[in-house]
Amino acid sequence: MAIETTTLKDGDGLRQNKRKFNFLHKVLPISKWLLEYKKEDLIGDSIAGLVVAIMLVPQSMAYAMLAGLPPQVGLYASILPILVYAVFGSSRVLAVGPVAMDSLLTLTGVAAIATVGSQEFIALALILALMIGVIQLLLGIARLGFLVNFLSHPVLVGFTSAAALVIGFSQAKHILGITVSRPEHPYELFLNLFNNIPSTNLATLAIGGSSILMLLYFKYFLKKNLESLNVSPSIANPISKVGALLVVLLATIAVWALGLNGDSGVKIVGDIPAGLPSLAIPTIEMSQLTALFPTAIIISIVGFMESISISTTLARKRRQKVDANQELIAVGAANISSAFTGGYPVTGGLSRSVVNSTAGANTNLASIFTAVLIAVTVLFLTPLFYYLPQATLGAIVIVAVASLFDFKSFKHIWAYNKMDAVALLATFFGVLIISIQAGIGIGVATALMLYLYRTSKPHFAVVGRVGDTEHFRNILRHNVKTCPETFAVRIDESLYFANTKELEKILLNAVAEEPKLKNIVLICSAVNFIDASALDTLQRVIEELNEAGVRIYLAEIKGPVMDGLKKIGFVDHFGEENIFLSNHRAMEFLGCRK
């Protein structure tokens, strides 16, 4: 149907030439921005690259820990994947790397088949990244980017909010310095934590708690304070982003100086191997692929969803375009490169991309700077993180995900539409009660079922003429003129198998309740298609009503629907003279005039 959509034709030849020229730019966006690079963009790109790297070093380690992986895996996932995205990505400012949601999904997916922390666990996380990359690449090549549209806004809000709770509470053990067994279902996490509160390690809590407070200050108050001191936003902005790095430095120094990792029992990151990750081909068994497949599918979609939302929003602000399918290809390639360099699943991150954009990034050169800085960190700076307390990394995760819990959207959706709210709640509780993976499946299924339910019970209205106009509206809502022998019924849904029985009921009831009725005009302005089941029913009802002495007329049938009806011979059989361009004309014809 959509093939026949309207575009205004203004020189098709010209446009075709443009299209050929654009193809290289489209599949390899770096070919455009690098060739057209302007010197004046360099300052913004380098500052943004530096600021993002400063955020990314602690975040990538924190997210790796969240995923149950050693900290260096997070750093490895922040080098080659970023470079690969810079080559293929259609967004100029998306900051790719480890993110909280994908890390949590990696943890739950892989922990189901391997012990957290084992060599097998690390290998599986890497295979998972490879699978995700291949899936995203294939989806992008097959132009299936539209599939993400099936993740509705309510489902995403429910999912993100529940995941934020799960992620936040999964890090609470690091803040409290306690050991908690991995729960089978997310909600058990809260019980496990609660039971273990008495064994809190106070030194750890002091580090973790003050880390959280400092991060919150940097996130929510520092910028305002600096601005009230008349510091210009272009300086205040980057400064407020170094919070995580500063907290990491202070906490590391505190642990080292006070020797808290000894008897006080503060857990530290410890040795991180120095040197770049080596290129390696993961060895894969079929059974691993099967076991990881559901998780891979979900991360492919959810991760991409996060990425495309943020890249679209940022592009819009700059009047640029991103192409969903090209983004799938770019993020997919980034994941594959992550798998070959000892990393784990990556995607475009919300907060870092915003920082990248506001810190002045103009092109993906900013990302290239970031990747180089991370590589330098991995090569030379890892010994600095030896005394870094895990509690501080936990604090970084908690503060990052706290803002993802979105009660405001829930209230808004609840007020607007209860069906959407049901989908949201189904997802939210599905995640908390069953599992992260199941929750999103439940949410999508609920949203689809509710949509089908809604379209299977179509709204309809008997309409009458508004004043002396040619416009007709619901007789129950508007002050309109009608005629006793002629009904104009507007059916407010495409006619398809799930609602054919309703259509039948509506027409037969109208006839049963109005003995005087002679004509029914069925207004099809809201009928966007009629499928074979509905056509079958419509033909039958028309015949039956004819026998009962009631004639059916059709009005305002849309072009594509009319094409179909003509093709199948319905129009010839029904009589073209019984089909009217507008309800106004039909009513005039039936003697129901202005």
Added chain:
Amino acid sequence: MAIETTTLKDGDGLRQNKRKFNFLHKVLPISKWLLEYKKEDLIGDSIAGLVVAIMLVPQSMAYAMLAGLPPQVGLYASILPILVYAVFGSSRVLAVGPVAMDSLLTLTGVAAIATVGSQEFIALALILALMIGVIQLLLGIARLGFLVNFLSHPVLVGFTSAAALVIGFSQAKHILGITVSRPEHPYELFLNLFNNIPSTNLATLAIGGSSILMLLYFKYFLKKNLESLNVSPSIANPISKVGALLVVLLATIAVWALGLNGDSGVKIVGDIPAGLPSLAIPTIEMSQLTALFPTAIIISIVGFMESISISTTLARKRRQKVDANQELIAVGAANISSAFTGGYPVTGGLSRSVVNSTAGANTNLASIFTAVLIAVTVLFLTPLFYYLPQATLGAIVIVAVASLFDFKSFKHIWAYNKMDAVALLATFFGVLIISIQAGIGIGVATALMLYLYRTSKPHFAVVGRVGDTEHFRNILRHNVKTCPETFAVRIDESLYFANTKELEKILLNAVAEEPKLKNIVLICSAVNFIDASALDTLQRVIEELNEAGVRIYLAEIKGPVMDGLKKIGFVDHFGEENIFLSNHRAMEFLGCRK
């Protein structure tokens, strides 16, 4: 949404009284027709009851054999279930009993967990009937009858045609007198048969072949021949229905007289225990319930679908009504009664119901007569069937299902709508290649996916004024007048999560391609609802276009949609002055006049 549908109010008090009075008639339809019984209906009812019984005796045994059950099970399923339906059923003429489709589904479902012909197999078929009965009853009480609407016409055509092939070929072994191993997938049946053709038993083939020929003559030619001999239709009609019984008698006599069951190797029905089935409570294990559950769900829906289609069609011809939920309850109760009297799954059968109706049935008293006659048969006449050849029963099934293969509908659907044709083919090949049960699941899922796909890529049209009217149509299809600075865009779909991205693309592209554009009127005549995701997108796009200097106006928003937009504060924020009752008014306001 559907709550706000229109009904013409003419004395609601009166209607409420009627409703209370009608309640008993509704839940116990026998209370109406038996009390109001007219003497003149008796002749029609008794003739119809007799004719249906004559058809049902051989058919019920044949279908039991198809299901892998002894012939008496079919007869048992044709006594109490018929009486129970007569009490609860809202159709006056539906003939309940064993049918081909349910029998095949019973065979495939139960044979997966028990050996065909074993005592366990018989017990499981009975438990299956109980499960189906309970499911149907619950669906009916929960008013979920609308669920059957999700079995679209193309899926049913594909399913029925494939099942007819499978049923027909499953009986071929009886006609040929050969033994064929049960195939794992339906299509293997054809191969197995083909390989065994050389071992055909000629005496059996003679009986089976001549049975088929005689049945075909009765079904397709006898009535015409009688009418050309000036026999009145009221006599010709019933006579043409005794075909099956006559064939049964002749074949039985032939086998008995010629002793074909001896060395010639013609398989016969053999001993059928005389006497009514005893009331017995089936013993059930949990594991059986789990194993049978998918089959039970499918027969519940498919069986009911067959039943409700035929009862609706017949009721319409008589200007009577059937209530889908009451029908579920009645058929469910019939199935439960079947389980307690040694039967197996039953439903309303197509051909017998038509015969019942045309033979003159006026009320369910006809069915009561049928049940009594079957009971008499079971009590006294079973010895007569000793020499009945199985080939003749196979012939009865083959001739009954041959007309279910529906190539005409396929051609029609293919010509009308390729998406519907895809759903049909998916079901058809799903049934043949994988299994009966999987096929219908594949079909329903395909139909739903295609529907979602279709609504996720909405058609839209830029429209212009038709002549001097207030009617606006697609500028590409009609000769219309437009204005350069103002676009009127009609979006032909409800706005929901799966198509929000498309809406965004449509509006942004329109702006990108027309630099002169200042106003866009979004015509919502085909927008039946806007969900939370779409509202979110719409608000965002409106703001962005505003920034780009393009103002959005809305026109022809429907009542229920407007209610939602008002409730959430969208209308206040957007400005009620920017929303127009009709596109005509919007265009006048924007200076784009007639």
